[in-house]
Amino acid sequence: MLKTTWRPFWTWFPPLALLPLVGLASLYHWQMADFEADLRRTEGLVIEAQTAVVTRKLDRLLADIRILAAQNELAAFLDTADPSWLPKIAQEYLAVSRWSQVYDQIRYLDEDGMEVVRVNFNDGHPAIVRDSDLQNKHDRYYFTETLALSAGEIYASPLDLNIENGALERPYKPMIRVGTPVFDRHGNRRGIVLVNFLAQQLLDAILDVDAASISASMLLNAEGYWLLSPDPSLNWGFMIPERRDARMQSRYPEAWHAMNQSPSGHVLTDRGLFSFRTLTPMQHGHRALASETSPSAPPATDQWILVAHVSEASLGQTRSHLMFSLIPLGVVILLLLAVGLRASSVARIERKRHQAQLEKMARMDAVTGVANRLSLEEQLAREHERARRHARTLALLYIDLDGFKAINDTLGHLVGDQVLKEIATTLATECRSEDVVGRLGGDEFAVVLLEPLDMATAALVAERIRDRIAALRWDRHAVTASIGLALYPDHASEVPELIRLADTAMYASKDAGKNRVTLASDVAASAPVAGERETIASGV
Structure with a gap:
């Protein structure tokens, strides 16, 4: 049994x-x-x-x-x-x-x-x-x-x-x-x-x-x-x-x-x-x-x-x-x-x-902690496609620091890096959390403002950024910002042209005496970019 x-x-x-x-x-x-x-x-x-x-x-x-x-x-x-x-x-x-x-x-x-x-x-x-x-x-x-x-x-x-x-x-x-x-x-x-x-x-x-x-x-x-x-x-x-x-x-x-x-x-x-x-x-x-x-x-x-x-x-x-x-x-x-x-x-x-x-390190600027060139390229392309699909606007600010080289040469690279960090912090503070702040390299930054109400609103943000940067001090030294502003779709419908116009407007600011904001609409559409320089348009 x-x-x-x-x-x-x-x-x-x-x-x-x-x-x-x-x-x-x-x-x-x-x-x-x-x-x-x-x-x-x-x-x-x-x-x-x-x-x-x-x-x-x-x-x-x-x-x-x-x-x-x-x-x-x-x-x-x-x-x-x-x-x-x-x-x-x-x-x-x-x-x-x-x-x-x-x-x-x-x-x-x-x-x-x-x-x-x-x-x-x-x-x-x-x-x-x-x-x-x-x-x-x-x-x-x-x-x-x-x-x-x-x-x-x-x-x-x-x-x-x-x-x-x-x-x-x-x-x-x-x-x-x-x-x-x-x-x-x-x-x-x-x-x-x-x-x-x-x-x-x-x-x-x-x-x-x-x-x-x-x-x-x-x-x-x-x-x-x-x-x-x-x-x-x-x-x-x-x-x-x-x-x-x-x-x-x-x-x-x-x-x-x-x-x-x-x-x-x-x-x-x-x-x-x-x-x-x-x-x-x-x-x-x-x-x-x-x-x-x-x-x-x-x-x-x-x-x-x-x-x-x-x-x-x-x-x-x-x-x-x-x-x-x-x-x-x-x-x-x-x-x-x-x-x-x-x-x-x-x-x-x-x-x-x-x-x-590690992926964040690969997409983050090592000095300032904001988006690096690669990350900015991807986010700009993505936001442009979203704006096109939903009939929205976006603004691109090209920012070049005036007087940064003098600080770098006078006070050294460590102070120069601190200047870049504080500039990046200022840009992030003056923008909304959904906006994109990035460093292109050297003393150049870019900001993508998502869905600004109109050109006047975007220009107001740009002026506020310019004022905040001009107010910063490092051992009695200061920098200013020459800013170019282009709006999608008012000024351009494609990213490369939007970048070109923002870049041209930024150089117009420098040519006009620096420390100012220039709108793409104030610059002739055919105006050449001052100097041969690589932009993130090549990546986009």
């Missing part, structure tokens, strides 16, 4: 037990696929954000070397050879070193390679080097290569370690040397301006981006040597003999092969997931120098490769977590399945939250 009672159970239990096992197995594979897809997207956004950080810092470096080369005091010295200008040049270099905190040395060398002015950073205590301590660098690779350039060209050395007296400086000091030749007013070559960029700040900025990610950041040069890795003992193998074999192709050959096949992407190997992108740092207006370790020959390429590596251990931990949460049967299966799904949901929410933060 007992045997007969158990017979139906053993007949039906095994096949029925297969159903939840098959379901749990399918759920496991689905969750792993979803996790890996989300992980690829998230790591791709990490790489994008790191690329933006690198580009922004190197663009600032190029801008600084151009500003130093165009220094008024230096130009006066080059034209007159009057040594009374040298202390003023030195004071300018000292101010740049103190405010920027990123240059180990700032130098002007004459055409014979002799240092004329040099400021040393001294680990946060900038100082002007005495004349007796200045050195002749005529035989150094960076001087000869930079001096041979044409006006406006810039040389940048590879990212490597600083060498002092023929040996690596300890502790290691990552460095990029950037220089450009300078000329007097007659076009005579009079030497070079050179800065030593403390590249550790660049490497630290890369690490800061992925602080909340499960990946480990790497930076490689074109030969596969690590410039940055989770294991410091692998770094700088091309400069440290005992690390000569520490290369990506030796430790992760499958990942290295994928990086050589495509400029960006993802590759899953038995060593983990690698997300990567190839960069050409400072690719506009420069040529790479020879390396400090091999001064006679320039590198084959000056490319870098950004890598985000999620180790196999991290992936295996996720796989094990999912598997063990789905093993128990019956009620235990259901309970543990609920716990597993909850854990997976929390992990997924965290990933999506981090992904959303």
